[in-house]
Amino acid sequence: QVQLVESGGGLVQPGGSLRLSCAASGFTFSTSPMSWVRQAPGKGLEWVSDINSSGYGRHYADSVKGRFTISRDNAKNTLYLQMNSLKPEDTAVYYCAKGDSTPAGQGTQVTVSS
Secondary structure (H helix, E strand, O other): OOEEEEEOOEEEOOOOOEEEEEEEEOOOHHHOOEEEEEEOOOOOEEEEEEEOOOOOOEEEOOOOOOOEEEEEEOOOOEEEEEEOOOOHHHOEEEEEEEOOOOOOOOOEEEEEOO
């Protein structure tokens, strides 16, 4: 079955950076579009970014455009999210997902606070 394990979250000051990783297994990662979504405290899931199977097609939510970069390594079955210039409003649990499906992992907590 689909298994997605997110990591790399933590506590960071405003303006800082984090790199999230998502290790995928149980499906053919190299042919699957992938996405990152997040859930802030008390709010619903918010789409953040997605990437096609080759890695050349990427899209971002307006709220993160220019600050976040999605990428993938198909040889390692791993998805990444480089997050720069972090803001307090980026605080959330971040999940990766296969395509536009409901996230299957536990997520990784990102807290941006001074």
